[in-house]
Amino acid sequence: VHGGRSGSEASRRAMEASLRELRVGFIGAGRMASAVARAMLLAGEIQAVNILASAPSSRNLDKFQTFACRTTHCNLEVLEKCSFVFLATKPHILPAVLREISPAVTADHILVSM
DSSP states (O other): OBTTBOHHHHHHHHHHHHHHHOOEEEESOSHHHHHHHHHHHHHTSSOGGGEEEEOSSHHHHHHHHHTTOEEESOHHHHHHHOSEEEEOSOTTTHHHHHHHHGGGOOTTOEEEEO
8 A cells, every 4th residue: 555545546547547648549430430439438538639530521520520529531640649549441441541551650559450
């Protein structure tokens, strides 16, 4: 026990603080991506201002905007501003997206293919 708190409680608080600061991006803003974003928001661990979604058309971005999340049409902007990025495109589009974003991916990024 340190300072009246157990080590596990201190670890939990540190993790909660880092989750609040986590910037989450979605490349692709369809149904699956919006469902994951909505679940994150409902869990209360990620703030809407820390979620950024990209899509080629505004149609799919509308759902993210109703959640008060940030949106863009630029996939590279997602990599610039987010360290945890979901690749939520249709499978036939993914190779082109990977070619586009690969120069911007660093060791600090975590990419999750949906």
